[in-house]
Amino acid sequence: MTASALLACTALSGCGVLGEEEADLQVYSARKYGSEDVFAQFTEETGITVDFLFADNAALLERIRTEGADSPADVYMTVDAGNLWNADQQGILAPLDSEVLEAAVPAADRADDGTWFGLAKRARTVIYDPDQVDPADFDAEDTYTGLTDPQWRGRLCMRDLDETYMTSLVASLIDLHGEEGAREIVEGWQANEVEVMGNDVLVIEAVEAGTCEVGIVNHYYLAREQAEGKAQGVELYWASQEGAGTHVNVSGAGVVETSDNPADAQRLLEWLATEGQAALIDGNHEFPVNPDVEPDAEAAAYGPFTEMTLDAEVYGSLNARAAELLVDAGWE
Template sequence: MPSRRPTRAALAGVAALAVTAPLAGCGVLGIGGSNADLQIYSARHYALEGAFKDFQDETGISIEFISGNDAELLQRIKAEGADGEADVFMTVDAGNLWNAAQQDVLKPLQSPALDKAVPADLRDSENRWFGLAMRARTTTYNPDKVKPADFDPKDTYAGLADPKWKGRLCMRDATSAYTQSLVASLIGLEGREKTLEIVKGWVANGVQIKSNDVELIKAIDAGTCDVGITNHYYVARELKKNPNLKVKLYWASQQGAGTHVNISGAGVVKTSDNAAQAQQLIEWLATKGQSAFVDGNHEYPVNPDVKPEPMIAKFGEFKRMPLSAEAYGSQNAEAVELLAEAGYK
């Protein structure tokens, strides 16, 4: 395998990012003078080691991770320019992937394997990025306090603005990418005025704001609130720890647009010296390595030929809302403004 070029002097002014621990037995080195074949700039922090260790063992292609948030990583890739070391950009949230493509840092790929493995709305129309793991953001509730019949099956998210949920509702904060993308998707689906009405309804119901999904789930379990909106895999994680958890999922809007989904995905960086190997990695993650990539975090495979792991298979099948990465990305600023206008904290 070709060795990596040394770090260029052009990197001197770029802020250093944390490097994940080397994968065992792979000879992966820290940033600067690394001999790893592929450098992955990753904003994804969920259960990475197993899948990439399998890929390295199978192919002999060594990998190094550079970790940070998506904005930091994109800025670093742009600052490094043609001298950059990044081969793959990996992040969470479709809006972040759309933004990376808009900033012209990703390379279009010709890949029949990816065209087959990744549904059209979960990949870029110009094949610059591809979804690899899917998460559903849906309604969660305490079964001692709420029955499924209490929810609006046509428009569950809007239904939480009903006064019957006053004092019973928990949600994530306005700075959360999960909240922003959900609201951006509602803007794309319902329009701005209707979405503003929905969010104002949440606020009028005295929505309790939680700083993370685990805190939210624990509040529902404890009876602090009766219902909330969370990513499905957090529920799976907590159920694995405590099978008696008093939290269940209700698949939102199954008689309407479907449950809101988002993705974690990746693309090949345009300046990569090892674009063929980078593409090989993304293809592997979407096909042979799909289960290894998603199962550790209880995420849904994007590949329709791959079955969900047993824990989330118990949640049952659901109709998902079509994903619009452009809406999540281009309407993010509008979603942030709308949340502020509605008084959502």
């Protein structure tokens, strides 16, 4: 959505739960994934009404900054822990003192100062065509680096830089291996003639069609496809299980510093992390951050896995450098 489209959103049908009525809460969200139904359920259960704007993360942050103290935004919601960290660094989010959130969201998935909280988790891992690939050929200790091996030449598909998914993955590799080590990994993927595609669904479809044999995607994209009876010939492999673990990231939210209704905004976050966790992840097949909530059947079917340590500061502070590294290596 462009900035002009975002500005017009309040006049469009479907931009909010209430239509023309004034809502108790205004959510600015870069996370879609059926959020309208989740907000409607929150309203039904609590009586707190919600209006929302959907746009890409950069447009939302620009709008909040432009609106300043007059911003109607109460809650900022986005994908990628790096985006949450950056919003915190810009002073957009208010620190919360919430025993509910601290109990529901593990420390690794939230800001130390309570400015943002992860609410749903995704893993960025390997998928493959089992008719062409023996999973024993993957490097179980460092699967992402292992894809630089010449045996994978002409067999790889990955996605472009339109979302933060690839840059956050590479940022985590910079943290693990240093900048030169991460550069060697990216250049190794390029040397293996990786085919870069516009989104994760295209990568899955390419593996299913035999255009490539191995891809890297967020797990929930594959779960969505398979829940719809598609991509039945594609398997998931949990990366780096004998090493640092599989790269993970979160969707999350925080209360905007200038909110006129911070109490209800906090209540929304608390609900999303507790009673609303299942509603938030169901249908999109992300993993819950709340350890007391079970993942849905599609996500659970992939089995347990060891997670790479999530570091929002790494994702946020190194994201631009990761993008530069990818571009320098010829990523399109």
